[in-house]
Amino acid sequence: MTQEPTRGRDGAASLATDRPDRTITPVATRTADPMVGRLIDGRYEIRSRVARGGMATVYLAHDRRLDRDVALKVMHSHLADGVDGATFISRFRREARAAARLTHSGVVAVYDQGVDGEISYLTMEYVPGSNLRRELRRNGTLSVRHTFELLEQILAALSAAHLKNLIHRDIKPENALITVSGSLKVADFGLARAVTEVTSTTTGTILGTVAYLAPEVIATGACDARTDIYAVGILAYEMLTGTLPYEGTTPIQVAFQHVHRDVPPPSSVVPWLPTEIDDLITVFTARNPANRPVDGAAAADLLRRTQATLIQQHPEAWERQAEPPASFIPDFSEPETPEIDDVPFDNNYPETGSLKSIPLAILATTELDDGTTQPLPQRPTTQFASSEAPPPPSRPKARRRRVLAWVLPLLLLIGGGSVGAWWWFADGPGAWTQVPEELVGQPIEAVGTLLDGLDLAHSSTSVYDDAAVAGIVLTVDPPSGERIRRDGHIDLVVSRGIRMVTVPGGLVGLEQEAATELLRDAGLTVGTPNTEFRDAIPAGQVLTVSQEPNSRVPHNTVVTLTVSAGPEPVTVTQQTGQTREDAQAALEALGLVVTFADDEPSLTVPAGHVIYQSIPSGTRAHRTDTIQLTISSGPPMVAVPRVIDMHTDAAVAALEAVGFRVETRRQTGTITLDRVLAQDTIGYAPQGSTIVLTII
Secondary structure (H helix, E strand, O other): OOOOEOOOOOOOOOEOOOOOOOOOOOHHHOOOOOOOOOEEOOOEEEEEEEEEOOOEEEEEEEEOOOOEEEEEEEEOHHHHOOOOHHHHHHHHHHHHHHHHOOOOOOEOOEEEEEEEOOEEEEEEOOOOEEEHHHHHHHHOOOEHHHHHHHHHHHHHHHHHHHHOOOOOOOOOHHHEEEEOOOOEEEOOOOOOHHHHHHHHHHHOEEEEOHHHOOHHHHHHOOOOHHHHHHHHHHHHHHHHHOOOOOOOOOHHHHHHHHHHOOOOOHHHOOOOOOHHHHHHHHHHOOOOHHHOOOOHHHHHHHHHHHHHHHHHHOHHHHOOEOOOOOOOOOOOOOOOOOEOOOOOOOOOOOOOOOEEEEEHHHHOEEEOOOOOEEEOOOOOOOOOOOOOOOOOOOHHHHHHHHHHHHHHHHHHHHHHHHHHHHHHHHOOHHHEEEOOOOOOOOEHHHHHHHHHHOOOEEEEEEEOOOOOOOOEEEEEEOOOOOEEEOOOEEEEEEEOOOOEEEOOOOOOOOEHHHHHHHHHHOOOEEOOOEEEOOOOOOOOEEEEEOOOOOOEEEOOOEEOEEEEOOOOEEEOOOOOOOEHHHHHHHHHHOOOEEEEOOOEEOOOOOOOEEEEEOOOOOOEEEOOOEEEEEEEEEOOEEEEOOOOOOEHHHHHHHHHHOOOEEEEEEOOOOOOOOEEEEEOOOEEEEOOOEEEEEEO
16 A cells, blocks of 8 residues: 655645555655665654655654654755755745744644754654545545635635744645545645745746746745635635646646636536635635735635525535536546655646746737737747758858858857846846845834845835834835845835824713713723712713823823712611701711701600601612601690589590590698699690699
């Protein structure tokens, strides 16, 4: 059983087998390799060779220190030779460190990188399983559901990478590994950048997989997160239709179509595909990068919204799978010779569409009368004479012929040199340079002086930035280290410093809602308000503002309002039975307003004391609330019955009947008649008072 390597841009840093139950046959059993059995860096024991490509050889190795299998990618030694060797090694390490910082479940992990003598190596996660290219070779197409599931995982990995300013640069089926559990991992994030930079600088060529290359990469070499989105769009087209959007017998023909034609809608191949899918792929593969999603996160959001529409409006298409092209033949065989499908040495075109190298001059075009364009033909520099034998020359002709034999080569040499020089400086390596390193974070004056010294045209735009002080360069497009034509243009974004805004005036006295709206309209953040009890200010009215009115503050300043909570709550105390003065003083001490009702007579409450209060004891009220007290005026006045000359018992009964108490006093020294001689009160008296009767 042979093993299929995952195919990656710079050497397929991970391994993938079709099924976990299959035995991996080491490539070393078929290919002699002196590295097999060698211990790298005193740690990695190479057990077999898995795959070999133009930039690296991948080995299955065992990490003795951590006791685990890893994929060991050994870069070819020729990349570190020559004038640019040190530059390559430096960039290789930098890119490896950047990739190692990318931690995501959908990304093949980079564990380690190092140099052992002349060997530059990279240690990566070992991933058993297959890859998307293998799935397409077996099935031809994927269902809409499966396509969207895989695209979502790819974009999730790209989102994490783009968030850290890491661009993949070579999204294709070979770099999409499908694990045994069916999940997807993306391999080789940004690891070809070091090789690409060194190679393109010295050769003036574009490196990449032509079937998935964005137009800007082919035309100018520019590359950013949107370049990855273009490749994802081409990948989606291939998964749904089983074909690539552009065909050609040579990579140049395919590259030309990427630059000069819009990707056709997939429904032109599979008519039942909904227009929403056409729209999605059209946006992903827009020739102008500005019309694509800015990064993986934006693309994933668009993908999810399209998916929701498809499930709701086209459920029959969501589960459907297109028929493979008529020429498709399922391939379940194992690869005989594992070779890495990397850049720039892939020989599998047109199957995978790898572009070995494209001189930019070849992509020059000419406009036809009908408005279309076509590549400029490569004109021969010499013409061959007719095959007929000419007549023998005369002596003058022979002399001229000898002169021409010397002159023509000289003219051709001069002409060829001129053409070569023109090509060198117009479209060859001499037409390109690199954006200087470490421009970001420098003052714009220093950056402008540096670029002027390099004769690089540049312009700047200013934006607000919360972190950088005014005048500091925030971004450079193309980024530092990228290739740029000498007659190209660099766009700089410069910090204007943090944005300052004016605090609105007149907020004190407004309602909280109105003041908050004014602050937000000014671009300020409103914090959680403070509250204070105020007797005289209604609840919800602004008392103070944490920033001075009309002052200039940073836009992210949090402004806090202090708002009135109205009068403070209090608990009413018991005042029944208290004197008028004591009750009033106690309630006013609580902040309540005391009023009095008309006095009422009471047989139980002494005059001048509180009979009852309008707010019961224990009730929650607020300061400035009004409470009314009713004061006792004493017992009521009752008419005193006249009982003189009445029999004693009858007189007492008459007085007690109307509520009086009766006291009798007998007059001594007289005849006892048991009758009332006199009473001390005549008229009216307080009910309950004592009437004294004199009895004889």
